[in-house]
Amino acid sequence: MAADVDLEKQAAASAAACLVEGGMTVGLGTGSTVAYLLPAIAARGLDIRCVATSHATESDARRLGLDVRPFEGIDRLDLAIDGADQVTPGNWLIKGGGGAHTREKVVAAAAERFVVIVSSDKPVERLSPPVPLELMGFGADSILRSLPQAKLRPSTPRTPDGGLIADWYGEFDDPAALSALLEATPGVVGHGLFSPELVSEVFIGRKDGVEHRR
Numbered sequence: 001m002a003a004d005v006d007l008e009k010q011a012a013a014s015a016a017a018c019l020v021e022g023g024m025t026v027g028l029g030t031g032s033t034v035a036y037l038l039p040a041i042a043a044r045g046l047d048i049r050c051v052a053t054s055h056a057t058e059s060d061a062r063r064l065g066l067d068v069r070p071f072e073g074i075d076r077l078d079l080a081i082d083g084a085d086q087v088t089p090g091n092w093l094i095k096g097g098g099g100a101h102t103r104e105k106v107v108a109a110a111a112e113r114f115v116v117i118v119s120s121d122k123p124v125e126r127l128s129p130p131v132p133l134e135l136m137g138f139g140a141d142s143i144l145r146s147l148p149q150a151k152l153r154p155s156t157p158r159t160p161d162g163g164l165i166a167d168w169y170g171e172f173d174d175p176a177a178l179s180a181l182l183e184a185t186p187g188v189v190g191h192g193l194f195s196p197e198l199v200s201e202v203f204i205g206r207k208d209g210v211e212h213r214r
Contacts, residue, residue: 006036008119008205009083013037015203015210016081016117022046025074027107028061029082030054030100033117037081038064051077053103055160071107080111085192086124087116087202091213092175093194096132099156099165102190105198113200120206127175130167132192133182137164143187163189 013033017040020026026041028034030053038057041048042064051071052058061068082104086094093116095101108114133150135143137158144150149170156165168191172178175193182191204211 004207005119005121008207009033009117010036010040010205011210012117012119012203012205013081014040015205015212016115017041017044019079019081019113019115020044020046020048021078022048024048024078025076026050027077027080027082027111027114028052028057028066028068029080029104029107030057030098031083033083033119034081035060037117038066042066051107053082053107054098054100075110077107077111079113079115080107081115081117082108084116084118084122084194086127087118087122087204088124088127091116091196091199091202092127093199094127094131094192095194096134096165096192099132099134099153099159101132101192102134102159102161102163105190105194108194108198111200114198116199116202118202118204120204123204127172127193129169129171131172131178131182133166133168134159134161134163134189134191135166136187136189137162139187140164143185146185147182147188161189 013036
């Protein structure tokens with residue numbers, strides 16, 4: 001089963017890599033599916049520049065010869081590609097299993113085209129907890145008191161921007177309402193709910209090929 005999932009991730013990543021064209025500025029996500037994306041892009045030998053959402057992605061991309069730049073002096077991206085933990089038929093996402101969701105959302109919002117790559121175990125009919133959160137370290141106990149259904153991840157290092165990683169475990173029916181609640185809570189730097197407005201298309205790796213949702 002694990003081998004099948006890995007093959008599906010690789011298939012989705014390879015399909016998305018074909019969208020990259022020379023001269024583009026490309027946002028690179030974080031996670032196990034992106035690990036297949038990076039060599040697929042590098043193998044094409046294109047003249048592109050990249051922005052990475054985590055130190056791990058930046059290190060792996062540079063090792064493969066990709067030109068990774070700081071996300072400074074760049075106000076838009078042509079394309080961003082990333083994985084997801086859950087994706088609904090309407091393209092609501094939960095992201096952030098790896099704790100990079102705040103940077104991933106900044107990159108997705110900056111992209112003309114945000115493409116999601118997943119294996120067949122990630123599509124769901126409706127989103128369910130946990131929802132990753134990034135919290136300020138300043139006043140963290142107070143922030144958590146205002147979010148009783150959230151808990152810090154144990155033994156998790158801080159994000160590259162100094163934030164703490166927590167997860168929201170409360171049940172919810174309306175992702176838009178939960179998104180608004182979290183965004184209105186002082187001290188919540190970012191959350192892992194991505195709205196359909198951010199998503200351009202989704203590649204889903206399956207045993208019999210790749211499903212492409214536009």
